[in-house]
Amino acid sequence: MRGQAMALERPYPRRDVSEDDAGRLWNWARNSELAGSEALVSASSELEVRSLLASRPGRVRLVGSRMSAGRMLAPAGPPESELLLDVRGHRGLLAHGEDWATFAGGTVLQDVYDALARLGRMLPSSPGVIAEQTLAGALATGTHGQGLQQSSIGDALLSLRLVMADGTVEEFGADHPWFGALQVGLGTLGVVTAVTLRTVPVAVYSCVKGATGAETLESDLLVWNRGHEMAKAWWFPDDDQVHVWTAQRASTDEVAAWEAGGRQLVERTETSDAMNRAVDAALAHMRADTRILDAQGKPFRTVTRFKDFSDVTGDVYQVFMRGIATPQINVEIGVPLDRAPAVVEKIRAWHAETSPHLHYPIILRATGPSRAWLSPSEGGDTLYFGFVVYYAEDGSLSADGVDFLVEVEKLLAAEGGRPHWGKYFDETLYDWPALYPRWDDFLAVREALDPERVFSNTFTDRLFPAPSSVGEVAA
Numbered sequence: 001m002r003g004q005a006m007a008l009e010r011p012y013p014r015r016d017v018s019e020d021d022a023g024r025l026w027n028w029a030r031n032s033e034l035a036g037s038e039a040l041v042s043a044s045s046e047l048e049v050r051s052l053l054a055s056r057p058g059r060v061r062l063v064g065s066r067m068s069a070g071r072m073l074a075p076a077g078p079p080e081s082e083l084l085l086d087v088r089g090h091r092g093l094l095a096h097g098e099d100w101a102t103f104a105g106g107t108v109l110q111d112v113y114d115a116l117a118r119l120g121r122m123l124p125s126s127p128g129v130i131a132e133q134t135l136a137g138a139l140a141t142g143t144h145g146q147g148l149q150q151s152s153i154g155d156a157l158l159s160l161r162l163v164m165a166d167g168t169v170e171e172f173g174a175d176h177p178w179f180g181a182l183q184v185g186l187g188t189l190g191v192v193t194a195v196t197l198r199t200v201p202v203a204v205y206s207c208v209k210g211a212t213g214a215e216t217l218e219s220d221l222l223v224w225n226r227g228h229e230m231a232k233a234w235w236f237p238d239d240d241q242v243h244v245w246t247a248q249r250a251s252t253d254e255v256a257a258w259e260a261g262g263r264q265l266v267e268r269t270e271t272s273d274a275m276n277r278a279v280d281a282a283l284a285h286m287r288a289d290t291r292i293l294d295a296q297g298k299p300f301r302t303v304t305r306f307k308d309f310s311d312v313t314g315d316v317y318q319v320f321m322r323g324i325a326t327p328q329i330n331v332e333i334g335v336p337l338d339r340a341p342a343v344v345e346k347i348r349a350w351h352a353e354t355s356p357h358l359h360y361p362i363i364l365r366a367t368g369p370s371r372a373w374l375s376p377s378e379g380g381d382t383l384y385f386g387f388v389v390y391y392a393e394d395g396s397l398s399a400d401g402v403d404f405l406v407e408v409e410k411l412l413a414a415e416g417g418r419p420h421w422g423k424y425f426d427e428t429l430y431d432w433p434a435l436y437p438r439w440d441d442f443l444a445v446r447e448a449l450d451p452e453r454v455f456s457n458t459f460t461d462r463l464f465p466a467p468s469s470v471g472e473v474a475a
Contacts, residue, residue, distance in 0.1 A: 012031070012389075012397055014390045015029060015030050015398070016251055016396075025286075026070065027066040027067075028065065028066045028132075028327065029327035029328070029391075029401040030395075034061075034335065035082075035084050038080065038088055038353055041085055042087075042088070042089050042462070043085060045090055046169070046193040047195070048089075048090075049087065050168075050194040052085060053165060053167040054166065059453070059457075060082070060083045060084075060191075061082060061187075062083065062085050062137075062455070063084055063133045064088075064108075064134030064137040064328055065134055067130070067137065068137070069422065069423060069424045078438065080087060084222070087106035087191065090106040091106045091107040091108070091360070092106045092115075094118060096199075099200070101115070102197075103115070103194070104135075104193065106135075108125070108133065109130075109132070109143075111126075113127065113131060113317055117202060120202050121200065121317070122197075122200060122201075122202045123156050123197060124155075124199075124389070125150045125153050125322060126230055126320060127317055127321045128143050129147050130321070135195050136191075136192035139153060139183065139192065140192075141418065141420070142370075142376060143369075144377065145320065145365070146230050146232050146365035146366060146367060147230040148366055149229060149366065149370045151182075151370055151371075151375070154371075155183070155277070156197045156198045156199075157195065157196070158196045159172060159173045159183060159191070160172055160194060160196065161192040162182070163190055163193055164190050164450070165454035178448075178449075179447070183372035183373070183375070183381055184243075184370075186374065186416035186421060186460065187455060188450065188456065188460050189446060189449045190449060191447070203315070204229070204249070204313065205229070205249060205314065206249065206250040206251070206254050206324065207245050207246070208244070208246050209245050209310065210244055211243055211244075211295040213241065214242045214348075215448060217348075218342075220244075221233070221341065221344070222340075225381075225383075228248055229248055229249065230245075230247040231246045231366070232364070232365045235361055235362040235364060245320075246319070247258065255315045256314050258314060264316075264318075265295075265319075266312060266314065267311070268407070275435075302370070326390060327390075328390045328391065329397060331386070331387045331388075332363075332375075332384050332385065332419065332423050333384070333385050333409065333413070333420070334377060334417060334418045335382065335416060336380050336381070336382060336416070337382055337383045338380075338381070343383075343385070343411075343412065343415050346411060347385075349455065350408075350445070355405055356403070356404045356408075357398070357400035358404060359390070360390070361413055363385050365383070366382060367381070372443050373436065373439075374436055376419065377408065378400075379437070386436075387409075389401035411430035412431055413426075418435050418436075428464070432463070446464065
């Protein structure tokens with residue numbers, strides 16, 4: 001696949017800022033039009049999903065919160081031959097036991113977290129940055145948080161129910177030989193209507209925030225991630241500074257203080273002049289790029305918070321789940337953790353040589369290995385490098401910011417990086433079968449579950465080969 005001519009999202013699409021939709025349906029960032037609103041059909045139960053699929057006109061594209069890059073929902077044919085199926089109406093906690101809980105596939109993650117909190121439980125995988133995605137969508141794209149002791153949400157999966165293209169239903173447990181394909185399915189295997197997840201007792205964490213020079217970032221990343229239950233860092237290469245959060249289980253006294261405060265976040269304030277100067281420089285870049293003058297604007301608040309050195313105690317959602325302020329282009333590439341120090345060195349050398357225009361600090365977080373065949377963390381500990389460029393008020397993107405994304409992705413792809421499926425990437429940079437040892441097995445499962453390619457779009461048509469070249473799946 002490497003080097004083939006394909007229809008790409010390069011340069012990254014302009015964002016629509018008009019208020020008149022005129023019946024048009026957009027993804028969350030409003031930079032990709034999915035269809036006319038008349039193509040959207042909603043389902044509020046598994047029975048409705050089955051009925052809609054049994055009477056579908058042709059292909060089916062699944063939508064939840066529409067958080068992914070537009071390529072994941074790109075139409076593959078004329079509107080009258082496709083069904084755009086919104087599953088968010090089928091939501092809520094369906095059943096639970098001592099160490100498991102079953103949710104409808106359209107349940108948004110925030111509702112999952114809230115329901116589990118009421119039960120005194122949480123997922124063994126830490127949350128990502130946001131909680132607006134549907135559970136089925138988060139599974140489909142490999143959503144993850146941070147921490148080497150856990151991996152993606154899909155790795156907490158115990159079983160799921162899948163409505164097939166003909167409206168029939170199958171249930172798959174963790175012992176099924178195809179389970180690794182279902183954990184990150186890219187929305188190509190069927191409609192997920194019920195998800196059973198492993199749960200653990202709710203935990204309270206103390207998070208220490210700090211600033212340090214980036215001179216030893218290569219080794220520091222390994223120390224932070226291997227020495228703490230969770231860690232996350234933001235690298236400001238222009239100023240050679242790193243803002244880092246490390247989290248451990250809170251002590252008995254810290255938990256007592258959190259509970260005495262009504263289970264609200266407990267803060268202990270520190271300062272760092274060097275980091276504050278780096279933050280001010282980043283804010284100046286963002287202000288120039290976005291042409292937004294209000295220093296209190298949403299994009300700026302995401303950087304201003306790096307002046308906050310309040311050590312905190314709270315649950316995992318209070319500590320790490322901060323949300324996305326405003327539509328953006330987000331690139332995230334995972335590399336094996338043991339190769340991460342060499343990648344940091346190469347980024348540092350490239351930065352020193354080219355002095356690229358850094359729009360936002362580089363986000364660094366690690367997870368443990370994933371069992372999902374198409375997870376970027378499949379097979380081993382993984383460090384994710386994240387890059388963000390915010391849209392300007394007129395819907396445009398900084399040319400310098402985009403150039404940075406394009407060049408740094410080339411560097412990471414050359415190092416064997418695997419992109420996050422739900423974010424932005426240049427698909428021509430990647431040799432997918434070489435990156436994923438069970439790629440062909442996934443294709444065989446997809447062919448078995450959806451031989452007519454009902455759950456396809458223009459992106460997956462390019463991604464996966466024609467049926468004639470697919471063999472049998474290995475157990």
